[in-house]
Amino acid sequence: MKPLYIIGAGGAAKEIYLLVKELNKVDHIYEFKGFVDITTERFLQIGGAQHDIINESVLLHESDEKVAIVFGLGDINKLKKIVVQYTDKDIFEFPNIIHPSVQIDESISLGMGNVITTHSVFTVDTVLGSFNYINRGVHLGHDCKIGSYNVINPCSVISGGVTIGDENLIGTNATILQYLEIGSKNKIGAGAVVTKDILDNSCMIGIPAKNIE
Template identity: 35%
Template sequence: MKDIAIYGAGGYGQEVACLIKAINAEQPQWRLVGFFDDTKSIGTEVPYGRILGGMQDLNIWEQELSVVMAIGSPDALVKLIAQIVNPLVDFPNLIAPDVFFHDRESVKMGKGNVIFFHSLVSCHVLMGDFNLLNNDVFVGHDSIIGSYNVLNPSTRISGNVVIGNNNFFGVCSIVLQGLKVGENTKISAGSCIFRNTKDNNLYIGNPAVTRLTPGSVLK
């Protein structure tokens, strides 16, 4: 059993704790030692554990520790990862026991990815680092997903889709086959992408249309 902590003690953090519990039920792997969260005091009891501290405390942690990021904002996730400098910290991939892969050996991923329950990943999928695939997400064949992407429940990514970095996919959003989603894009819940997106834009509707002009930056 290896020590693991969750960064973020909100709703996502609770879901990640449930995911760790489910993984251990299949095969004991992890000992959840608690949560790191910069908005709560050390020792505060939260569902599934207690607060171990914030970023400063994580960076002076003196034992080897696996950390899973439970952060639902791509921008916040990028900033937090850049601040973690403790060489004793590593970032495992956490995959729910019921995730179905069409061909697991053909799926390659980096570090810090989380794939929740009832999701499906097809074959020949490439995935970078720190992507969060929430419950019931589908990723089609030959798709490429960069890093720091948040795919909320029931997102559907069709085959041969290329996704860049730092993108947010709302609940039940859809990207049709062969399209490209670039950088810093937000896709609203229930929206369907019919054509390549423009970076730094918000897309809403079915078919989805942009609500910001090219070059605008979402904060």
């Protein structure tokens, strides 16, 4: 079994812990070693059980063990800064963590460090970059191209042929219509319906979605 640490000690990290547990029920892949954070707390409580929180400096500067790293962070800006600290070291690996219930075609191309949670659907010929967090029930249509460091929240629908850049936050139940282009560093609100291309640094809400920045 591969030793695995989860970076973070909040809600997203707890959900990834449960995802890893589900993976191990199907195939014993990972040995969970603990959560990693800068907090002064020593333990994280999950379902009545206590789990170790390891100080980040220990893992970054004192460990020489080859281990798998998963980032349990919902803040895109914080995530990107922390990822750089770990990718600079060759002892760390960044597996794609995919829940067993996910429907994903073999034609899908994945980078590294992606988290794809329960009951998401990836159809065919989609390209996904690295360090994306795909929340439960997300649907990605055919021929989509998704960059890196995106957070796509539950039950969002991204139609066929959509291109999405980097560092976007896509809200719960949002819909992006087919063949649109979405830039980088955008926020798309919960329930929004995107009907036209979006450049960068926009905040889109409503039906149809309009920029309020």
